[in-house]
Amino acid sequence: MRTVDALGTWCPVPIHLLAAAIAEAAPGEPVALLADDPLIEVDLPAWCHDTGHELVALTGDAGGYRGIVRRGLA
Amino acid sequence: MVEHTPGAYLDHGAATAIDPRVRDAMAPYLDERFGNPEGLHDRSRDPAGAIDAARRDVAALIGADADGVIFTSGDTESRNLAVKGVAAANAHSGGHLVISAVEHPATVAASRTVTRVTGALTTVAVDAEGRIDPRALAAAVRDDTVLVSIAHGQPEIGTVQDVGALVAAVRGAGPRAAVHVDAGATAGLVAIDVGAWGCDLLTLGGGSLLGPRWAGALWVREGTRLHPLIEGGLQERGKRGGAHDVPGIVGLGEAARLAAAEMEARATHMAALGERLIDRLLRVPDVRLNGPRRGRVPGHVQVSAGGVEGETLTLALATRGVAASPGSACSAAGKASPVLEAIGLEAPWTHSAVLFTLAPSTTAAEVDRAAKAFAEAVAELRAMSPLPG
Numbered sequence: 001m002r003t004v005d006a007l008g009t010w011c012p013v014p015i016h017l018l019a020a021a022i023a024e025a026a027p028g029e030p031v032a033l034l035a036d037d038p039l040i041e042v043d044l045p046a047w048c049h050d051t052g053h054e055l056v057a058l059t060g061d062a063g064g065y066r067g068i069v070r071r072g073l074a
Numbered sequence: 075m076v077e078h079t080p081g082a083y084l085d086h087g088a089a090t091a092i093d094p095r096v097r098d099a100m101a102p103y104l105d106e107r108f109g110n111p112e113g114l115h116d117r118s119r120d121p122a123g124a125i126d127a128a129r130r131d132v133a134a135l136i137g138a139d140a141d142g143v144i145f146t147s148g149d150t151e152s153r154n155l156a157v158k159g160v161a162a163a164n165a166h167s168g169g170h171l172v173i174s175a176v177e178h179p180a181t182v183a184a185s186r187t188v189t190r191v192t193g194a195l196t197t198v199a200v201d202a203e204g205r206i207d208p209r210a211l212a213a214a215v216r217d218d219t220v221l222v223s224i225a226h227g228q229p230e231i232g233t234v235q236d237v238g239a240l241v242a243a244v245r246g247a248g249p250r251a252a253v254h255v256d257a258g259a260t261a262g263l264v265a266i267d268v269g270a271w272g273c274d275l276l277t278l279g280g281g282s283l284l285g286p287r288w289a290g291a292l293w294v295r296e297g298t299r300l301h302p303l304i305e306g307g308l309q310e311r312g313k314r315g316g317a318h319d320v321p322g323i324v325g326l327g328e329a330a331r332l333a334a335a336e337m338e339a340r341a342t343h344m345a346a347l348g349e350r351l352i353d354r355l356l357r358v359p360d361v362r363l364n365g366p367r368r369g370r371v372p373g374h375v376q377v378s379a380g381g382v383e384g385e386t387l388t389l390a391l392a393t394r395g396v397a398a399s400p401g402s403a404c405s406a407a408g409k410a411s412p413v414l415e416a417i418g419l420e421a422p423w424t425h426s427a428v429l430f431t432l433a434p435s436t437t438a439a440e441v442d443r444a445a446k447a448f449a450e451a452v453a454e455l456r457a458m459s460p461l462p463g
Contacts, residue, residue, distance in 0.1 A: 003296070005296075005300075005311065005313075006312055007163050007299055007300065008159070008162065008163055008300065008301025008305075008312070008313070009302065009305070010305070013308060013312045014312075016308055017308065017311060036163075062167070063166050063167065063299070
């Protein structure tokens, strides 16, 4: 799976990096996002809602967050 | 046109001329190809494509994937990014760092800064030729070690480490620790294969490639946690913000491409002339070679001359038209070099070192002039010394 490493960057950089990777992904393809900006808990679901991509998972631990977003079919 | 006294320029480790082919590749990006590589218009396409090509050329030189290459302002920034970036990104899982006793001052300083409060820094001793013992390195690795830094080629005494064996030793001791290899003195002169070595990060700079010294790169293996040092932009996938130095990056890429093709010829030429220089310098009484006779960075020669102070000797060489550096190419202070102390030298040997660094353009005649000037200068200074000879 394609992985976007946004560790150490702050909003809005993680979403910008993810958007660029999603734009290169095929419809239905999942993309992983690594981030440690806590705002990703709000940003990622909101961005997926706004853009029509599917938020498959968003988990966190001491090292940060791992999100999985599947590109929408549109 | 600047006129120089005919002599010998053997200070290429401190500064060397950019290869004319590299300069030609850079020139358009200082002129008509000025566009912002991040832009969305026609002017952006060529600079963006040139950066991609440079990324591939740098990656090819070190046996790496292009996606892992982060462009920087040179090897000093790369060292700082490696140390501070890995430490910050792994602060949750430990903060212990391991370095060797012969690391570049930038690696030492960055490691001390990161561990200023905790003191969680272990420095591994080296032998009399500057070599790191894999067993000693492994013994220094702890459960909370996040980074181990190793200089592939030592920039003062020229020792080349067996990086593959050292990385394997670290892996056996603590699989969580990332390994950073500093190839600032060796890239383009000694073969590098990050895949075979198994390291996680590698520093290189333009100087050893005959490219711009103000351009460098840090290669990072996928999955290695790294925070940016310079923030504020999307450049380099968020790991190094700030406008791209397009001419410098293009120059670094072209220099890497040429170095990959010409490495064997360059290294053979420089090593042979380095041997010639060592032979002639050691004919002067009471002179010792610092670092190993075999397994050194090609064309890298540091000697200490008994009874002579290194900076004074370097000035005496300069008056004879010979450019060299006192002790280290990176600093000239009254203190003894920590690297020379690490290999067991004591005063006055630690204060009497002179470093000669050759280039592919160096000639045998230059080497011979430098050796002759060295013999004369040492004899003159010893004759002036109030100390018994």
